[in-house]
Every structure is written in structure tokens, then in C-alpha cells.
Amino acid sequence: MHYYNEEDLGRFGEIAKHKPDLFEKFMAWYQACQEEGALSKREKALIGLAVAVTVQCPYCIDAYTNSCLENGSNMEQMTEAMHLASAIRGGSSLIHGIQSHNAHDKVSM
Amino acid sequence: MSVKPVLISRSFPKVKISFAEKLSESELHLVSSTVDTLQVNVGKLCNQACKHCHVDASPIRTEIMQRETIDACLKVLRENNIKTLDITGGAPEMIPDFRYFVTQAKKIGAHIIVRHNLTVMFEKGHHDLAEFFAENEVEVVSSLPYFIADKTDAQRGTGVFDKSIEALKLLNKVGYGIEESLKLNLVYNPVGAFLPPEQSAIEADFKRELKNRYDIVFNNLYAITNMPIARFLDWLRRSKNEESYMQKLVNAFNPATIEGLMCRNIISVDWRGNLHDCDFNQMLEIPVVSKQTIFDFDFASLKNRDIQMENHCYGCTAGSGSSCGGVVA
Numbered sequence: 001m002h003y004y005n006e007e008d009l010g011r012f013g014e015i016a017k018h019k020p021d022l023f024e025k026f027m028a029w030y031q032a033c034q035e036e037g038a039l040s041k042r043e044k045a046l047i048g049l050a051v052a053v054t055v056q057c058p059y060c061i062d063a064y065t066n067s068c069l070e071n072g073s074n075m076e077q078m079t080e081a082m083h084l085a086s087a088i089r090g091g092s093s094l095i096h097g098i099q100s101h102n103a104h105d106k107v108s109m
Numbered sequence: 110m111s112v113k114p115v116l117i118s119r120s121f122p123k124v125k126i127s128f129a130e131k132l133s134e135s136e137l138h139l140v141s142s143t144v145d146t147l148q149v150n151v152g153k154l155c156n157q158a159c160k161h162c163h164v165d166a167s168p169i170r171t172e173i174m175q176r177e178t179i180d181a182c183l184k185v186l187r188e189n190n191i192k193t194l195d196i197t198g199g200a201p202e203m204i205p206d207f208r209y210f211v212t213q214a215k216k217i218g219a220h221i222i223v224r225h226n227l228t229v230m231f232e233k234g235h236h237d238l239a240e241f242f243a244e245n246e247v248e249v250v251s252s253l254p255y256f257i258a259d260k261t262d263a264q265r266g267t268g269v270f271d272k273s274i275e276a277l278k279l280l281n282k283v284g285y286g287i288e289e290s291l292k293l294n295l296v297y298n299p300v301g302a303f304l305p306p307e308q309s310a311i312e313a314d315f316k317r318e319l320k321n322r323y324d325i326v327f328n329n330l331y332a333i334t335n336m337p338i339a340r341f342l343d344w345l346r347r348s349k350n351e352e353s354y355m356q357k358l359v360n361a362f363n364p365a366t367i368e369g370l371m372c373r374n375i376i377s378v379d380w381r382g383n384l385h386d387c388d389f390n391q392m393l394e395i396p397v398v399s400k401q402t403i404f405d406f407d408f409a410s411l412k413n414r415d416i417q418m419e420n421h422c423y424g425c426t427a428g429s430g431s432s433c434g435g436v437v438a
Contacts, residue, residue: 010356040310041307041310042306042310066303069299069301069303070299070303070304070305070306071306071307071310072306072307072310072311072314074255074257074260076257
């Protein structure tokens with residue numbers, strides 16, 4: 001028994017069942033975000049992958065890995081995006097070390 | 110002369126809704142509009158054995174076109190004023206009558222395309238292919254799945270990328286991709302179970318990377334979808350990707366591709382002379398509806414024929430569509 005099933009990604013639309021109007025609004029927003037604009041589809045797919053890895057969503061990681069490939073990115077580029085996201089995540093932890101420094105300094109002579 | 114078809118084992122991808130039903134839903138019919146290209150598959154012999162090859166071509170295949178069938182193709186070109194001869198294989202250069210076919214077609218005035226795998230240039234007896242192509246103003250169309258070695262080699266075999274780069278340099282050296290009359294077009298296809306990127310975007314990547322890394326130039330890049338038949342279908346099954354890949358193709362079905370599908374303006378000829386609607390139908394042993402051969406070619410009935418469909422046709426209608434000349438919509 002595990003909580004994540006690959007085929008559940010294809011069942012995403014079922015979320016509309018109990019609140020269709022909200023899901024419809026979400027999908028319109030989500031799809032509009034994917035369209036080519038000031039950023040290319042490829043850039044957006046790489047951002048999507050970086051975010052997916054950061055929020056650790058297996059469905060999003062699966063979807064955005066495919067999206068990156070289908071927009072012409074290779075694993076070297078995708079890995080750079082994932083490293084950047086992970087480094088920011090690491091950095092965001094490490095910067096909180098300053099809180100520790102502050103707390104230390106406050107109680108220390 | 111009649112040509113008896115030899116049926117080999119055929120396998121079709123599984124889908125929840127058939128291609129014919131999908132077309133019917135969109136109230137579309139698949140009928141040819143003309144015959145302006147004779148695409149001749151001269152055989153299954155090849156110096157490579159690529160993982161995605163829809164021909165199942167390899168060095169051990171023995172099926173190749175004979176001189177009398179080539180002469181029949183030339184006669185059809187001449188008598189029906191068909192402008193383009195598109196020669197494919199296998200590695201078409203490996204059949205004994207390849208150069209005869211090209212030079213005779215040139216005399217007729219046909220525009221000649223050769224689907225050239227690049228590495229055959231380094232096989233015995235083919236070292237002067239670039240010069241031969243240039244002399245006959247052959248349009249060269251060559252597969253290069255990616256501009257990075259490991260991806261290309263994963264699909265086409267170890268060492269293929271390096272040889273391909275050397276061959277492209279030789280083609281550039283005789284003027285291919287540079288002179289107006291010497292067209293060099295590359296073919297991208299995904300190295301796996303996913304759809305190709307937008308053609309113009311990946312073409313720009315290839316142009317930039319091949320120029321910067323190897324000082325190679327070319328004219329156009331065709332982005333082609335992997336067809337779910339033969340070796341690629343076998344790989345989809347072994348890697349448990351068949352269902353998701355086919356669903357991807359079905360979901361990406363684009364009715365706007367129908368008008369530009371290559372089956373609407375080509376006739377595909379197999380090594381024995383049998384006629385088919387496309388090279389994929391040829392490999393699946395699906396003949397044109399009239400079951401004609403190159404020996405009893407009837408232009409009038411072929412130019413307005415019903416195209417024979419199966420579920421692999423989803424491969425040509427996904428997204429921007431796919432053909433031997435890249436996207437169609």
C-alpha cells in the first residue's frame with residue numbers, strides 16, 4: 001500500500017466533483033500560466049520542474065519532466081534547474097542560522 | 110507483372126478509441142489529393158540497427174529492390190510527371206543499383222531526396238557519397254536525434270554520433286547546407302516515449318549548438334514523432350510505456366493536421382514494387398486500397414483514393430502533426 005499512484009495524475013479532473021466552479025477557475029488559471037508569453041514554454045516548463053522538485057510533488061515532477069522533454073530541454077539543463085531550486089531551498093534553511101546567531105548573541109555575554 | 114505480398118508478423122498499438130472512430134467524431138475523411146511524390150523504400154538492408162526503426166532495418170536484412178523494379182519506378186515518374194523521388198531504406202546507398210537509380214532519375218529531371226543515415230559514408234565503397242550527392246543535386250535528409258552524443262548513441266548505436274558529425278562536416282565541405290542547390294535537412298525525433306518539441310524552437314537549438322560545437326550548418330530541421338510500430342512499439346511494451354504513450358498521442362490528436370498529412374500526396378513503394386499509402390503502412394503490410402503495384406500503376410485512381418488507416422496513424426496527427434517533412438499544421 002502506498003499513497004501515491006501514477007494513474008491518479010490522469011484522474012485530476014475528479015477534483016471537480018464536489019466543487020466544479022472552483023476547479024474550473026483553477027484550471028483556467030493553471031492553463032493560462034502555461035501559455036507562451038514573456039517567457040517561452042520551455043522556460044516555464046523548467047520553472048515548473050524546479051518548483052515541482054521543491055514542493056516534492058511526485059505528480060508534478062512526472063508531468064514537468066515530460067513537459068521539459070517535450071519542449072526540447074535535456075537532462076543537463078533540467079538538472080541545473082533542479083540544483084538551483086534545491087540550492088535556494090538549502091539557502092533558505094541556512095539563512096535562518098542568522099536567527100540562531102541573533103538568539104545566541106542576545107543571551108550571551 | 111504481379112507482386113505477391115509477403116506477410117510478416119504485424120503488431121498494432123492498443124488504444125481506447127480507434128483512429129477511425131476519432132476521425133469520424135471530427136467528421137473527417139482521409140482521402141488523397143494528388144500524387145506529387147514517389148517515396149521508394151529500396152530495402153531493409155542497413156549498416157545500423159536503430160532502436161526506434163520502423164523498418165526493422167539492420168545489416169543482416171537481405172530484402173532489397175531489384176533493377177526491374179527500379180526501372181518501373183523510373184517509368185512511373187516519367188510517364189506521370191511526378192516531380193519528386195524520395196528514396197529511403199534501410200540505408201538506400203547499400204543496394205547495388207542505388208547510383209543507377211539516382212542518376213537515371215536525375216536525367217528525367219526529378220527532384221531527388223535521399224534519406225541518408227550519415228554513417229554509411231564510412232562503409233566500404235561509399236567514401237565519395239558527398240560528392241555523388243552534390244553532382245546530382247540530391248536533397249539530403251539525415252537523422253540526428255540530438256546534438257549530444259549519448260542521446261544519439263542511445264537510439265542509433267554506440268559511436269554513431271561521432272561518425273554523424275564527421276559525415277555532416279564532409280557534406281558541408283562540398284557545399285551542403287551552404288549552396289542554394291544543395292539542401293541538407295536534419296531530422297529530430299524524441300529519444301523516448303514523449304512528443305517532439307515545437308519544430309522551430311528545436312531547430313534553433315540545433316543550429317546554435319551544431320555551429321558552436323562543431324562548426325556545422327544545415328538548412329531545416331524536421332521534428333518527427335516516433336511511430337508506435339515495429340521496434341519502437343516493442344520498446345514501448347518492454348518499458349511499459351505503451352499505454353501512456355498512446356494516450357498521449359490520442360490526447361494530442363489535432364484535426365487540423367489531416368489536410369497536410371503526407372499520405373495525401375505521396376505513394377510509397379516497397380522493395381518488391383507493392384504500393385502503400387505511406388512508409389509506415391508499408392511496414393505493416395497494409396497495401397493501397399486498390400492493391401496496385403508499381404508495375405500496374407494507375408495515376409488517375411491513386412490520386413483520389415481512400416487512405417488505409419490503423420491506430421498507428423495517431424503518430425502523424427498529434428500536436429503539430431508529423432511527416433517525412435516535419436510538422437504539418
